Structures are given as C-alpha cells and as structure tokens.
Amino acid sequence: MISEKTIERLSLYRRILQQLRVEGKETIMSHELADLLHIKPAQVRRDIMQLGYSGIPNSGYRIRPLLESIANFLDSPLPQSAVLVGVGHLGLALLANFAGRWRQLAIRAAFDKDPAKVGHTFHGCRCYSMLDLQKVIVETKSIVGILAIPGEGAQSVSDLLVQSGISGILNFSPLRIKVPNSVFVEHVDLSTTFEKVSFFARRMKHYVEEEKWKIEHETDEGEYETLTTNQ
Amino acid sequence: MISEKTIERLSLYRRILQQLRVEGKETIMSHELADLLHIKPAQVRRDIMQLGYSGIPNSGYRIRPLLESIANFLDSPLPQSAVLVGVGHLGLALLANFAGRWRQLAIRAAFDKDPAKVGHTFHGCRCYSMLDLQKVIVETKSIVGILAIPGEGAQSVSDLLVQSGISGILNFSPLRIKVPNSVFVEHVDLSTTFEKVSFFARRMKHYVEEEKWKIEHETDEGEYETLTTNQ
DNA sequence: GTATAATTGTGAATTTATGAACAAATTATA
C-alpha cells in the first residue's frame, strides 16, 4: 500500500523539518520542501496526503503537527532494537555514527567471529560471540539485523538471523541473500554503487565535453540524446 | 538511454560471473543468473541485450565473452581516479574496503579538515589538507568525489569538488546537495535507510503475526492487503 | 465584504520499470 520510495522521502522530510523547526520556522509549503529535495511539489503533497495530514490552502503545512504525523506513521510506539553482525571497519563506522544517537532503532548488540573482539565494547555497544546470536536477539527483542561482513558468511548468518526472529535485514555484504518473504531485506552494495557513480561520472564528462565542442564549432545540426540522470 | 537500475544490475552480473568463472563454469543461462539475484530471467536477457552481446539459444551465454562485453560497457579504457573527503569512521571504512583493491576506480587521495590527520596515510591513501583539494584533484585527474562528512559542510565541499572538475559525487552525508546537472550525484543516506528497514521490519512482523492469528482462528473472511516489498 | 492571488488535494496523463509470452534459433536425439 505504501511504497519504499515514499517511506524514504518521509524520513527525509522529517529530518529537514526538524532542522527548520529549530530554526524557528512554523509552516512550510510543498514547493519549498520540493526544492530542498530536488523533487516536484506534487510529489511532496502526495506523500503527505498518504499520512492523512492536511495542509492549509494558500498557507502550506504547519510544521509541528506535520512532524507529529510523520512520527506517528514511521515510528513504533515502543523503541525498537537492532543488532550488528561484523565489527570490521564498516561495522565500527556504523556503530560510531548510529549506536547511541538513534531514537527509534537502537543498535543493542554486536557480534563478531574474532575472539579478540568478543567481550569488548565498541562505541557503547557490547560485542558478543556468534554463538550467542540467537540468545541475545531474543533477549533484546531485536527485529533488525545489520550485516557488515564479507560475502562468504552472509547467507549462513542471514539464515541464523531469520531463525532468531529478525524481520528486517540491512545487508552491506556484496551477496544477495535469500530470505523468506516474511523478512524485509535492504541491500546496500557499495561496490556496485561505486561502479555506478564512476560510470555516470564518465558519461557526464563526455557529454559536457561534447556540448563544449558543439558550442565552439557553432554546429546546431546533429542532435544528441540527453542522458538519463537522477537529478 | 540506459537506466541506473540496469547499470547496477550489470555490475552485479559481473561480480557473480567472475566468481562463477573461477569456479570453472563456462556458460550460464538467464534463469540461473536471475535466480541468484532474485529477479526474472526476462530482466537478465533484456539487460544483456543492451550490451549488444548475444547468447546462444538453447545453451545460454558464454561467460568469458559476456564478461568482456560488460567490462567494455561499464569500464573506462583508462583507469579512473576518485578522491575521498572526510577521514572519519566512515571514510576510514571506505578506504579499508576499497582503497587498494579497486580495479576501475582508485581512491587516489583523501582530505580532512583535521590537521592531525593531514600528512598521514590511511590504508595506503595519503590525507591532504582541504586547501589542497583543487590542486590534488586536478593533478590526479579525479572524476569522482566521495563525501563522507557530516551534513553541515557538504554543500560547500560539493561546490569545491564541482569547481575542481569532478563529474560524479557519491554523497554519504545526510544533506541533499545541489549540483549543476552536468554532475551525477548518488545519495547513500544511512539514516533514512535504517528508518526504512526498521519500518518494514515492523510491518513484516505485524503481517506475519496477523497471518498466524488468522490460521489459528481458521477465519477465511476478512481480506488483508498484501505488503509492498522488494523481494 | 469582495476580489485577487496563492496553495492544496487529487484525478488523469505520462513516463519508467517489470513481467508474460511467443516466434526464431539452436542443440540434442532418435
């Protein structure tokens, strides 16, 4: 009923609106939000419509109640817990950025197969043995698992997470894990993302240089296709 | 003409095919690749068609030439360079994972405003002062900039990158930067990603519990909407 | 008050992405 894209945008709206509120702003219009996100105003209105919140014609949306509507929609009444598997460089970075400061989704435990890490606390988060995975997940009532491990172990760890009752996985490993369709998976594949940016950067460069050439040579003939971008 | 989604999938195909090749596999059929990625065979065939590479009816695609076609399509003839801005936890993790081992897109330099970091080398990558940004980018002929800094400085650093001739930005900061449309931007927004996974994990859980309840109570009446997922 | 200008909410149109289905092609087999 509600799409992933909409959820992502709502989360973004919230972050921006929170910032605007501390700056003292009280209302906002769809085209202002749209400009900040580089999307169209109609998209903003549609998203907000889905919350059931109504704006005021000719004056926009009142920020405070709009934020309440978003929170009401996105957040759980109770705080939710997540666990992190893999305390390598990436895992540490995630802990550093999100361990404490996360209202809704607290990372409550970390796991690593390296015995040297087990028992230690990283950025306020205790690291357990992989053997304790199921026990800790059940105890902390965690619903989300974050996979920050190399591809090799990803499927077996994913299976473990699912068995332990996890219902969402954020997968930073390069492997496309298989899960039952009662579990939500989000793949964040940094390798392919790099390749994508590299590819389009190169294309953009070529395109710009072609345009320059055309201008320098004053040739109007010869139509060029425009590029597909995400702007 | 070619979509971002297709580029992402081609990059994925490549990684999987490289693995299969070292395992000794010579040919692959669209449905095999499709199963590994949890997509439909028609999608695989369509993507490969766009490369201009043709498979063989009743026997599939020959892996080696297919890999060549993908490389030919995705990669630049010359290796390309990228720079990283922000050597915090996340920046370090990116360097650790991608600094050396990246065929196509080498991270050639890092920048940080912390004087304590400038002059040091992290995972084989030298850290420079922000003041040297433009100079180093021009010298290394870098076309991609990776932003791994907090939101506050993101826009001004982005402007600097663009001025210095960067044509693609991989933005890990929570700010939606504004760039001319001759520059490609990919946002990797970990906060919203967390929120999204958390949201759908909760929904999945509810859905599963509802289903259980329905089964336990043998009620066939009362239709429930199915969830929108990315499986 | 009334008129004017501006903004929302939303149906319709458009664009983009995915999926189904089948002819054409190729191999394997009898």
Add this chain to the structure above:
DNA sequence: TATAATTTGTTCATAAATTCACAATTATAC
C-alpha cells in the same frame, strides 16, 4: 535427416512511479 526440447531476443501487456493540471479552498488586500 527430421523431430523434439530448450533458450534466446523481443514484442506486447501490466504495474509502479512520477508529473501535470485544475477545481476547491483559504488568506490577503483593498
């Protein structure tokens, strides 16, 4: 050599996401 079985390339159909465009509504100016 001919027949059967299978997989590709591609067209047509469907679904999802976005954008347009405009009536309805509200604030503001006069």
